[in-house]
Amino acid sequence: MANFVGSINLGSVLCKHCGNLIDTVDTEKVIIYYSDCLQCNKESSEKEEEKTYEY
Numbered sequence: 001m002a003n004f005v006g007s008i009n010l011g012s013v014l015c016k017h018c019g020n021l022i023d024t025v026d027t028e029k030v031i032i033y034y035s036d037c038l039q040c041n042k043e044s045s046e047k048e049e050e051k052t053y054e055y
C-alpha cells in the first residue's frame with residue numbers, strides 16, 4: 001500500500017494548443033483542464049487583430 005504524505009495536485013491545467021503544463025490545482029479527482037498558455041494566448045490574440053470582417 002502506498003503511503004501518501006502531504007497533498008498531491010491531481011488537477012492539471014494543460015495548454016489546448018501546444019500541450020504544455022500551465023499549472024496544477026489541488027483537486028480530489030484527476031481532472032485535466034485545458035486553457036491557453038501565455039505564448040499561445042499571445043499568438044492567438046495577434047491573429048485576431050489580423051482578422052478582417054466583411055459586412
Ligand SMILES: [Zn+2]
Pocket residue numbers: 015016017018019020036037038039040041
Ligand atoms: Zn500553448
